[in-house]
């Protein structure tokens with residue numbers, strides 16, 4: 001299989017790229033700098049780095065990159081600097097996703113392309129009755145006002161949920177919602193839930209980036225797992 005990964009140079013993205021390559025798949029990565037993945041590129045000839053950003057690419061360029069891709073994974077996120085959070089592009093994740101979706105549509109693939117988005121459990125799945133505690137709702141609303149990247153993540157998942165939906169002929173999707181992110185060396189047991197089963201701010205759990213990468217990779221190459229979660233926003237927790 002060939003998988004396009006955007007945000008591939010990030011803390012989660014690079015773990016995802018490695019796991020896909022280790023499973024024998026081909027990976028295309030749109031990157032701002034080729035240096036961060038240069039070691040992987042030397043070891044794995046099936047990794048192709050394409051220098052640029054989705055937002056700066058033309059529709060034709062993107063359609064060409066996506067031509068042979070079975071899946072697209074987005075681990076894009078704003079850099080945690082003042083410029084990254086409050087500068088342009090304000091809607092990096094949503095606008096990149098929208099451009100990728102329209103390039104997929106333009107290609108009219110024979111089989112639907114899987115779109116797997118790394119999202120946040122600070123976002124609710126409005127298809128389900130998800131009731132967050134009042135004080136958590138208050139803080140999340142405040143984050144929406146104060147933190148443009150949070151709104152970006154919400155709007156990206158909302159685009160998939162409301163504009164792509166569950167009957168799209170060319171695109172099927174999953175938006176993965178991690179809990180508090182931590183870094184670990186190896187994949188460990190994890191649990192998947194349709195909605196949060198604990199608080200998202202108070203009493204939150206932990207999710208390692210390597211476990212998110214593992215789940216996203218498996219969604220690409222395990223059709224049964226994808227079928228189980230398609231059109232949903234699973235929450236992933238490290239097992240305790």
Ligand SMILES: NC(=O)c1ccc[n+]([C@@H]2O[C@H](COP(=O)([O-])OP(=O)(O)OC[C@H]3O[C@@H](n4cnc5c(N)ncnc54)[C@H](OP(=O)(O)O)[C@@H]3O)[C@@H](O)[C@H]2O)c1
Nearest residue numbers: 007008009010011012032053075076077120121178179180
């Ligand atoms: N608990 C939660 O729910 C939670 C917590 C934290 C994060 N998240 C979400 O998870 C996602 C990924 O997290 P992470 O920690 O793996 O992110 P990360 O390490 O910050 O990686 C971000 C990726 O996005 C790329 N990027 C940043 N700004 C860009 C721009 N203007 N144009 C093109 N590419 C750009 C970075 O490229 P460079 O390497 O070139 O900078 C990098 O590849 C984010 O959407 C984040 O909001 C969720």
